[in-house]
Structure formats: structure tokens, C-alpha cells
Amino acid sequence: MKYLDIEASQLKVVGGFDTAKEIAEQPELWIKIFEKLVRDKERIAPFLNSVLKETKKIILTGAGTSAYIGHSVEGCIQRNTGITTVSIATTHIVSHPNDYLERETPTLLISFARSGNSPESIAVVKLADTYLNHCFHLIITCSEEGDLAKYSSKNKHMVFLLPPESNDKSLAMTGSYSGMLLTILLMSNFDKLDSKKEVVKAIVKYANQLLHKKLDQIRKIAQLDFTRAVFLGSGPLYGTAMESHLKLQELTDGLVICKNDSYLGFRHGPKAVVDENTLLVYYFSNNKKVLQYEIDLVQGMGVGKRPLKQIGITTREECIPFIDDLIVLDDDESIIIDDEYLSVCYIVLGQLLGFYKSLNLNLQPDSPSTTGAISRVVKGVKIY
Structure with a gap:
């Protein structure tokens, strides 16, 4: 078996098997995501239709790679929903919630996370529930065992779990990033999901x-x-x-x-x-x-x-x-x-x-950080 034109056995020797496999399997993952969204239509559509009627502001959030998803979709979501949409990293909201969370503005917080265990991910949904009088949550994540997937909000919320293979084992997010990105794009115009099959x-x-x-x-x-x-x-x-x-x-x-x-x-x-x-x-x-x-x-x-x-x-x-x-x-x-x-x-x-x-560069793509300066799930962040 080869991934990215390199034998699996050789990839394991050089420490790049997981990364190569996860990059190579993305097209198959995208098809599975589309099919899962179609299967889950009866659960997703009523939630989206309900919260979007009440929402006046949409915030797209995540940390690191997950934060970048919002920058690719904020314009599309705003066009499709007619609702003001902004992309704000959890790492900004955690330290300055008063700058981004408007108490009287009904807000849909869309959270992206691979593991859902980053300290900022769970902190932001809690802050939103505390600061906002009217708050809704859409959580898009890759791990059903993550803290974010298990979060129970007092407000209306929904969790969408991507297929298990989206939960990259390697340090770098690949399939998790593109998978969550595709998911929210398809959700942004969910009434026309069937017409997006050719696009996928x-x-x-x-x-x-x-x-x-x-x-x-x-x-x-x-x-x-x-x-x-x-x-x-x-x-x-x-x-x-x-x-x-x-x-x-x-x-x-x-x-x-x-x-x-x-x-x-x-x-x-x-x-x-x-x-x-x-x-x-x-x-x-x-x-x-x-x-x-x-x-x-x-x-x-x-x-x-x-x-x-x-x-x-x-x-x-x-x-x-x-x-x-x-x-x-x-x-x-x-x-x-x-x-x-x-x-x-x-x-x-x-x-x-x-x-x-x-x-x-003779590094190991699955774990390229030789000093441990970066890790798969960020550690050492203290929430005050």
C-alpha cells in the first residue's frame, strides 16, 4: 500500500505514515461527510431553521487551524443567511470576551475543533452562555470523546460529529480541517444540500x-x-x-x-x-x-x-x-x-x-517538533 507515492512501510520508518494517509484519504472523507449530512437532514434542518430565525449575529470560532475555517466561510455564510457573520478565534474571545460577545444580540456560536479538548474551546462556549442573554451553539468536531462534544448547554445547541477518520492522529490537522470546512459550507445553504453533490x-x-x-x-x-x-x-x-x-x-x-x-x-x-x-x-x-x-x-x-x-x-x-x-x-x-x-x-x-x-529536512511529519514546543492538543493554557 502506498500513500503519496511512498510505500507504507517506508512511511512508518520515517515517521510520516499517519500524515500521508490522512492527506491522501481526504477526498474519500469528503464524500462520507456529504452522505452523513444527507442522512442527518431531519435532525439538522429543524435546528438550523429554528436558530437562524432568532439569530442576529453568527460567530465562527476555533483555535489555530480550526480558527482559519471561519475566514474561508464567513462571506458565504453571511450571503446565504443574511445574518452578520464574523470569524473570531477562541484565543481572542477568551481574553477579551466583552469585545466580541454582545449581551443583547442573539448570537449563534459555531465552534470548530478536532479533539474538542483545547482549553480555549470549552472556555468560549461557557463564556458565551454566561455573557449572552440569547445564545445558540452549533458544535462541529471530530471526536465524540472530546470535552466540546460532551458539553451540555442551557441554551439550544447541536453537535455534528464528522466521520471517525477525520480525527487525525498526526500533529498537523489535515482531514479534520478540510472536513470541518466542507461541513459548514454545506450547512450554510442546507436547503440546497442535494444540489451540492456535483460540487463535492x-x-x-x-x-x-x-x-x-x-x-x-x-x-x-x-x-x-x-x-x-x-x-x-x-x-x-x-x-x-x-x-x-x-x-x-x-x-x-x-x-x-x-x-x-x-x-x-x-x-x-x-x-x-x-x-x-x-x-x-x-x-x-x-x-x-x-x-x-x-x-x-x-x-x-x-x-x-x-x-x-x-x-x-x-x-x-x-x-x-x-x-x-x-x-x-x-x-x-x-x-x-x-x-x-x-x-x-x-x-x-x-x-x-x-x-x-x-x-x-529529515523531520518526522507525524511529530515534527523536535523540542516538543508544539503538540497535537495545546497544553499549559490556564483559564482565568
Whole structure:
């Protein structure tokens, strides 16, 4: 058995079996999530319909990787529900609840967590129940044994458990991230769930191209001698850039320092980080208007220090100046995939870069932190 084109036996020797398997099995996981949502329709729909009628504000929250989910979906949820939607990390809310929790505003708190055991995860749902006069909870998590899944609120709440294989064993969140991201996207327009089957099939196809047809291309990029990496994305793909930045940085134990930004934001100072040791990664939008801004930025990279290499990912063949390596996913679908759904499959590129770079640096992807500075579940956080 091979995962990411490496024999399972070899992956176990180098300490990368779980990470490789979890990255490779994401497309299958996404299909299972869609099928589970269809099966659970009669439980989910009444809850969503009920709380959304009363809700005036939606907060998307999580810690670390789980917090980045909100940045990819907040716009989509706000459009689909007509309710003000914001993404706020639990790590912000815990220390400054008065800045984010409006006592008189009926609020739906949507919590994302792999294990549900991070101290901040449970602290925030308790704070919301304490601070808010009208509060509802939607908990999306991967572990039925986690504290968050077991939380009993005095307010109306629902827990959605992803399939067990979403609960990654490795340090880095991969299937758990993309799985929770897909779950909330499908829930955001739940009345039209059946119509999203073709969209799910399309992102599965795109991911499988990355996991099979594009592996050699990505592996060669990871072999380059870069010590910095910058990921750029617009709108929903900004969340993908954020998560990619974390994935590569944690899987390389900080030996590769990473940044993320939007295309327009990158011009306002952050561009100074680029040097001859930098890998620049562009997540290109499917929206033609947005793409114009993105291509303008790429053209602007011709001024100043040249990065070591500039790569991009797209579903269209485009003539983009200065791009050294363009990963084109075959677009033979009859539908155009919105950027929020592209964020589910595009993250596979960031995961693969992190995985292969970790191996190149003689680290163990399943547990890359040689000093124990980072761990699967954050420890040492005291809640006051």
C-alpha cells in the first residue's frame, strides 16, 4: 500500500505514515461527510431553521487551524443567511470576551475543533452562555470523546460529529480541517444540500489530481532550498493561505518561516519579506474580476527582490507573467466552482508542500517538533 507515492512501510520508518494517509484519504472523507449530512437532514434542518430565525449575529470560532475555517466561510455564510457573520478565534474571545460577545444580540456560536479538548474551546462556549442573554451553539468536531462534544448547554445547541477518520492522529490537522470546512459550507445553504453533490464531486476530482497527477511537480517544488514561504489568497482563499502558512511552518518545525496575506494587502508593506530564499505561492480565484487584481499583483512582483520561485494553482489555463510553475487542475466541469469550495481542495497543495518539505529536512511529519514546543492538543493554557 502506498500513500503519496511512498510505500507504507517506508512511511512508518520515517515517521510520516499517519500524515500521508490522512492527506491522501481526504477526498474519500469528503464524500462520507456529504452522505452523513444527507442522512442527518431531519435532525439538522429543524435546528438550523429554528436558530437562524432568532439569530442576529453568527460567530465562527476555533483555535489555530480550526480558527482559519471561519475566514474561508464567513462571506458565504453571511450571503446565504443574511445574518452578520464574523470569524473570531477562541484565543481572542477568551481574553477579551466583552469585545466580541454582545449581551443583547442573539448570537449563534459555531465552534470548530478536532479533539474538542483545547482549553480555549470549552472556555468560549461557557463564556458565551454566561455573557449572552440569547445564545445558540452549533458544535462541529471530530471526536465524540472530546470535552466540546460532551458539553451540555442551557441554551439550544447541536453537535455534528464528522466521520471517525477525520480525527487525525498526526500533529498537523489535515482531514479534520478540510472536513470541518466542507461541513459548514454545506450547512450554510442546507436547503440546497442535494444540489451540492456535483460540487463535492468536482472538488474530489481536483484533489485527486493533486494527490496523483501533480505529486511529482509538487515534490520537486518542495525540494527547492527555500527558507521562507509566502501564501496569498483572496476572499475565501485567504483562509487557505492562512492554513497553508501554518501547515508548512509547523511541519518543518519552524525551519521554514511562513507568512500569508491577501493579494491587495501584500502590497502594503508585507512584500518586503520576499528575498532570494522565498517560495511564493498563489491561490488563484475562479472569479474573473478577482483574478484581475491577482494577476496585477503577480506582475508587480517584477519590481524588487525576486523570490526563489513563484508557483500558483488554478482551474484555468492562464497566461500569468513571472509564474515559474503553474499547477493547472483540469477544468472539464459544466459548473464553475465557487472559491469557498475551492478552498477545501486547494489546501491539499499546502499540506503536500509541508509534508514533503518535512521529509526533506529529515523531520518526522507525524511529530515534527523536535523540542516538543508544539503538540497535537495545546497544553499549559490556564483559564482565568
